[in-house]
Amino acid sequence: MIGSGYSRLLGTVGAVCVLGLLAGGAAVTAQQPSNTITFQDLLQGLKDPTRWLTFSGDYSGQRHSPLTQITPENVKHLSPQWTFQTDTPGKFEATPIVLDGVLYVTGANNLAWALDARTGRTIWRYRRDLPDGVVVCCGRVNRGFGILGDTLYMATLDAHLLAMDRKTGAIVWDAVLGDYKAAYSSTSAPLVVKDKVLIGMGGGEYGVRGFIDAYDAKTGKRAWRFHTIPAPGEPGNDSWSKDNDSWATGGGATWQIGSYDPELNLVIWGTGNAGPQMYGGDRPGDNLYAASFVALDADTGKVRWHFQFTPHDVWDYDATHVPVLADIMLNGQRRKVVLNANRNGFFYVLDRETGKMLLGKPFANTTWAKEIGADGRPKVLPNTIPTEKGALVCPAAAGATNFMTPSYDPKLGLLFITAREGCMTFYAWKVDYVAGDSFRGGAGVASEPAGGTYGALRAIDPTTGAQRWEFRYTSPTSAGVTSTASGLVFTGDNEGNFIAFDGRTGKSLWHYQTGSGIYASATTYMLDGKQHIVMPSGATLTAFALPDADVQR
Amino acid sequence: MQLAWKLTFALLLGLIGAGTTAAQDARRAILDGNPEALKRGSLLFRARCSGCHGLDAKGVSGPDLTAVLAAGTTEDRFFRVVRTGQGTDMPRFGSDQTADSQVWEILAHLRSLSQAGASEPIRGNAENGARIFRTSCTGCHRVNGVGGALGPDLSRVGSMRSATALMAKVRDPNKSHVPGFRPVSVVLNDGRRIRGVVKNEDAFSIQILDVSERIQGLSKTGVREIVREPRSPMPAFGADRLSDSDLRDLVSHLMTLRNNTPAS
Numbered sequence: 001m002i003g004s005g006y007s008r009l010l011g012t013v014g015a016v017c018v019l020g021l022l023a024g025g026a027a028v029t030a031q032q033p034s035n036t037i038t039f040q041d042l043l044q045g046l047k048d049p050t051r052w053l054t055f056s057g058d059y060s061g062q063r064h065s066p067l068t069q070i071t072p073e074n075v076k077h078l079s080p081q082w083t084f085q086t087d088t089p090g091k092f093e094a095t096p097i098v099l100d101g102v103l104y105v106t107g108a109n110n111l112a113w114a115l116d117a118r119t120g121r122t123i124w125r126y127r128r129d130l131p132d133g134v135v136v137c138c139g140r141v142n143r144g145f146g147i148l149g150d151t152l153y154m155a156t157l158d159a160h161l162l163a164m165d166r167k168t169g170a171i172v173w174d175a176v177l178g179d180y181k182a183a184y185s186s187t188s189a190p191l192v193v194k195d196k197v198l199i200g201m202g203g204g205e206y207g208v209r210g211f212i213d214a215y216d217a218k219t220g221k222r223a224w225r226f227h228t229i230p231a232p233g234e235p236g237n238d239s240w241s242k243d244n245d246s247w248a249t250g251g252g253a254t255w256q257i258g259s260y261d262p263e264l265n266l267v268i269w270g271t272g273n274a275g276p277q278m279y280g281g282d283r284p285g286d287n288l289y290a291a292s293f294v295a296l297d298a299d300t301g302k303v304r305w306h307f308q309f310t311p312h313d314v315w316d317y318d319a320t321h322v323p324v325l326a327d328i329m330l331n332g333q334r335r336k337v338v339l340n341a342n343r344n345g346f347f348y349v350l351d352r353e354t355g356k357m358l359l360g361k362p363f364a365n366t367t368w369a370k371e372i373g374a375d376g377r378p379k380v381l382p383n384t385i386p387t388e389k390g391a392l393v394c395p396a397a398a399g400a401t402n403f404m405t406p407s408y409d410p411k412l413g414l415l416f417i418t419a420r421e422g423c424m425t426f427y428a429w430k431v432d433y434v435a436g437d438s439f440r441g442g443a444g445v446a447s448e449p450a451g452g453t454y455g456a457l458r459a460i461d462p463t464t465g466a467q468r469w470e471f472r473y474t475s476p477t478s479a480g481v482t483s484t485a486s487g488l489v490f491t492g493d494n495e496g497n498f499i500a501f502d503g504r505t506g507k508s509l510w511h512y513q514t515g516s517g518i519y520a521s522a523t524t525y526m527l528d529g530k531q532h533i534v535m536p537s538g539a540t541l542t543a544f545a546l547p548d549a550d551v552q553r
Numbered sequence: 554m555q556l557a558w559k560l561t562f563a564l565l566l567g568l569i570g571a572g573t574t575a576a577q578d579a580r581r582a583i584l585d586g587n588p589e590a591l592k593r594g595s596l597l598f599r600a601r602c603s604g605c606h607g608l609d610a611k612g613v614s615g616p617d618l619t620a621v622l623a624a625g626t627t628e629d630r631f632f633r634v635v636r637t638g639q640g641t642d643m644p645r646f647g648s649d650q651t652a653d654s655q656v657w658e659i660l661a662h663l664r665s666l667s668q669a670g671a672s673e674p675i676r677g678n679a680e681n682g683a684r685i686f687r688t689s690c691t692g693c694h695r696v697n698g699v700g701g702a703l704g705p706d707l708s709r710v711g712s713m714r715s716a717t718a719l720m721a722k723v724r725d726p727n728k729s730h731v732p733g734f735r736p737v738s739v740v741l742n743d744g745r746r747i748r749g750v751v752k753n754e755d756a757f758s759i760q761i762l763d764v765s766e767r768i769q770g771l772s773k774t775g776v777r778e779i780v781r782e783p784r785s786p787m788p789a790f791g792a793d794r795l796s797d798s799d800l801r802d803l804v805s806h807l808m809t810l811r812n813n814t815p816a817s
Contacts, residue, residue, distance in 0.1 A: 090642075132647065137605070138614060139642040205604060277604075398614060427608050431600075436650075443603030444613050474754050495755030511757055 035100045037147050039194050043262055049526040052098040055144050055189040056405065057482075057523075061259035061322045063407040065524045068486040069531035074550045075488060075500045075510045081532065082120035084541040086111060091519055092536035093403075094144035095189065097152070098525045103534065104166065105541065106142040106189075110156045114169065117527055120543060126169040134158050135183040135436055137205040141519070143257065146190035146197055148217045153197045155186030161199050161213070163220060173220030177201055177213060182435040184208055189257050193267060193298045196223050200254025204272040204318065207439035210252035210290075212269055214301055224301030228252035228271045228289045236288035236306075246283035249433045251275030252290040256320035256403045261336075261352060266304060267296045268325070268338055268352070272318035278386045278428040278442025279314070286311040291319045293338065295355060305355030309342045311377060314386050314442075315368060315426060316397040317344040324408045324415065328462055330358055339462050341406060341417040343399030346372055347465050361465030363458060364400035364419050365449060368393045386426035386442050396424035397444050398476065405480030405521045407489065412503050414459045414468055416489050420476035422446065422453040457481070457491055459506060469506030480521030490533060492518030498535045498542070514542055576653065583657040584628070584664070590654075594662030597655055601646070610666050615643065618663055623713040632656055675716040675805050677798070682806025685799055693787065697812055702766055703750065703786055705731050708812040719804045723795070726787040736782035737761060742775055750786065 037053060045058025046065055056063050070078065086092075090108020096115075097104040102123065103115040110128040115121065134140070134157045145164075146153040151172055152164045158180040163172040177199065178184025183206030191198040196214040204210070210228035215221065229250035230236040240247040251274045258269030274283060274290035291310040294303050310317040324339040328349075336352040345366035349359035360372030369378035384393050404418040424444040431441035446453070455477035459468040479492035488509075489501040496518065499511040516538025524533040530545045583590040599608065605615030612618070622631075635656050638645045646656070686696075693704035710719070721728070730736065739747045739761065749763035759779065760770045764786055773779075788794075795803070 132645070135644050137644075396613070424613065425608075429599075438601060438604055440604040443599065443608040445607050445609045446611065446613055471756075473756050493756060497755055497757060499756075508756070513755075 036150050037099070039148070039192075042148070042192060049531075050098070050100070052096070052523050052525050053147055054097075054192065055095050055146075055257045056259065056322055057095075059193075059260040059262065060325045060408075061405075062324055062326065062410070063322070063405050063480070063482050063521065064409055065482065065484045067484050067524055067526065067531050069526075069551065070484065070488060070500075070524075070533065070546060071486045072488060072502050072509055074546055077546055077550050078500070078510055078512070078533070078544045079547060080512070081543040081545050082118075083543075084113075084115055084120040084122075086113075086539040088539060090140055091516070091538050092541065093139070093141040093187070093519045094536060095521060096523050096534060096536075096541070097145045097147050098523060099147070099166075101527060103541070104145050104147070104152055105536075106144050106154050107539065108142070109140050110142060110154070112142075112145070112152075112154060112164070112169065114166075115541070117525075117532065117543070120541065124169040126164060128156055128162075130156070130158055131180065133436075134180050134185065135206060136185045136187065136202060139187075141187050142189075143187060143520075144189035146192040148192045148195075148197070151217065153190040153192065153199075153217075155188055155190060155199050155201075157185050157187070159184040159186055159201060161186070161190065161197065161215060161220070163197075163217070175215055175220040175222065178203075178208070182206070182208065186255070188255050191257050191260065191267070192217065193260050196298070198258070198267060198269075198298075200257070200269065200320075202253045202255035202272075204251040204253035204255075204275060205277055205438060205440055206436065207249035207251070207275050207433045208253060209248055209250060210254050210271055212254050212258070212267075212294075212296065212301070214298075226294070226296055226301040226303065228254060228292075228294065230288065239286040239288040241283055241285065244282060249275050249439060250283065250287060250290060251277070252287075252292075253318075254320065255318075256322060259323045259325050259338075260298065261325055264336075264353060265298050266352070267298045268293055268323040269296065270319040270321050270323065270340075272320050273316045274313045276431050276439050276441030277314075277316050278426055278440055278444075279431055280312055280385070280428075281430060283312075287313065291317055291344075293319060293323055293340065293350065293355070295352075307348075307350050307355045307357065307376060309340075309346070309348065309378075310344045314428065315344070315393060317342070317399060318402075319343065320403055321401070322405050324406055325352060326408055326410065326462070328413070330463055337462070339406075339408060339415050341401050341415065341419070341460065343395070343402055344368070344378070345395045345400035346378070347415075347460055347462075348372075349462055349465075359462075359465055363417070363460055363465070363467065365394045365421055365423075365451075366400070367423070386428035388427065388429055390425040390427045390445070392423060392425045392447055394423035394449060395420070396422040396446060397426070398422065402478065404478050404519075405482070407481040407483040407521075408462075409483045409485075409487070409489075409503055411485065412487065413461065413463070414503060415462050416481045416483060416491075416503070417458050417460060418455065418477060418479060418481060418491065419458045419470070420453075420455045421449060421451060422476060423449045455494065457489070457501065457506070459489075459503070471501060471506050471508060477518070479518035482522040482524065484524060490522040490524075490535070492522075492535060492537065494518070496537060498522070498537065498544075512542075512544070514538070514540065516540065579654060580628070580657050583654060584661050587661070590658045591661050591665055593655070594658030594660070597651075598659050598662050601651070602659065605643070610663055619666055622663055623709070625709060628657075628660065631660055635659070675801060675808060677801035677803070677805030679802065679805040679809055681799070682802035682804065685795070685803045686806055689790070689795075690803075696810055703734075703762060703764065705734055707807065707810055709810065711808040711811040714807075716804050716808055719807050720800055723790045723800060723803065725789055726785040727783060727789070730785060734785075736785050738780040738782055739771060739776055740778040740780065741771075742777050744777075747771075748782075748786070 253272040357376035428442035514537035520536035
């Protein structure tokens, strides 16, 4: 065993270099490839198999690794290498950044770690002194770091964006996104584009006005802000009430990371529910740009197009999904598209250049609307709007899917999503805005559909919207999906299983009980000639690899 | 309005001397069947809690609070969780935002939900009911550590269920099943059939307590079929087996089972 001396060495500034030498193997020179991450490196995505540099792995949001050492044939031999436990309450929703044999990962309550990717041993730990009075609806979680240069970026529950020295975890700068006392928060991983750090925020249940911010990566100075709810005089404000200031507390939070198309220089980002969440009486209109994808110029933050999945949302159907950018054949034509399985139960294909809908089909049981018109608008059915008396609607507020990441395998031409079936009676009542207080104006009562409430992994053919296969879990799950070029699909379930599937058939090939429900997605990378795959579960990370016998050729 | 109430309450506490006893008295005044407090609690619950716990408190994204209370959560623990979050994902509700009295009002409302109808009077001979219970029920149901494990522990059933609901359950146990006691038959690959109740399950395994009270886990690779039995292992006690008068006696006894010490 290399032991504690090795760990101590890793604690020093020179450690990164030492790790580089170990990974490099033979011919050692003083000059290792630079580990100072550039925009070019981020554009390369997963082409360097030892790295995973952004939440989705690359800018496309496909979360599809080119690695092929672990195959449908040998995956059954996958074995745990180490487990890291935070020894603190809360759970992981993060995707670790992987660079040069080190994992950089964020946890609950804005704890963060640099970990030795070989052993899971801690190199440094960061802890933020959060103020009392932080308000978050759905867990004191964080979804991960962004990276540029030698700096890591993390958003916080009290709505700050932090820049951190990659080698020590020391704070480089600290920018304020919003007022946590008015329930502004951030749980998202930042998206680094060029020389800017883009970040979204949360608080859609508390009457915030949503935005996407860009900060200068070096200085922390804000470069632009895009408000997801337009102010009077701005295009789209006419989709809010003319008789009150409903727009000012209109929600449209941006709590899951977007994707980036370098060719079009477009950032595509999802927005959350309108506010109040279930009572729409004071906000007649479509309520732009809530429950939408917005496409922004990466340099200026100016909106180029938008697509609203759920106009006048009153069911909490956030569109805070990772947009999946892909080039697919549609009606004999190669199209640049955005794929999205939406919380509202419909699967969409949008033209990436214009935002025009090319396809819209249900992928789960939907009773609020059965179809989407050619204009992209859902045909909302009667008696589905929440009232004091209640309206039974499927999907439930938790959605037919949610923040969990999809993955797209271009070779198989399949989008893999975590779906859930469930219904809810939605109740609504008038609510007044009080800063920091719940601004839902409603609540639900869960209702079991005839086929039961359950979760499933579903494979969708994006050219038709048809479901190719599904694998059912015993309960709804919040785990995201990661796929690999060998045709494997990795995800997890609410019962704690980390599972590998055959992407072609949906057959489960291997599973490992991690001991806690899974709320994150797997990360995979090469280390010492072996493909590793790390799955967060509860407050632990577990790394897996194949035994030597499976790796030798 | 909220602030005014808080101030009044603080003033009141100050006048009485703000001692523990005064706080205890205020708590009891709210929790012991004060209809005004109950109404305020219901509105507070709707505004502050129902978004996550559901309007019926049976859970949406947050847990089922009727089950949490039924499992024996103490008043003090409930208060602490509301105040501090106690390491759960729930936001803290500090005293600047939510007065002590409001926490107790919410609890009063929740109790009224989970005990729906518990205060309906039932006049039976509880002693005779206890005798019936010993002969017909203890084989499967445990009370204060005595009895079987195949059915739910009934040590606190009197504070969890209404008499009406209990009478219906005894007559027809198949209408609904408590989680952890759903009846199942597992058919193994070799054809053996194991009858029991489901303790836990995931996509790859199932954990059961069989009718002989053997607790075991089974990998689904060794299982040919899992039959969700519509019928509970509990026999239905129709009027032919249990007269209306004996049923009243039995339920009168059940309603006395209110062991409020937290589950170990």
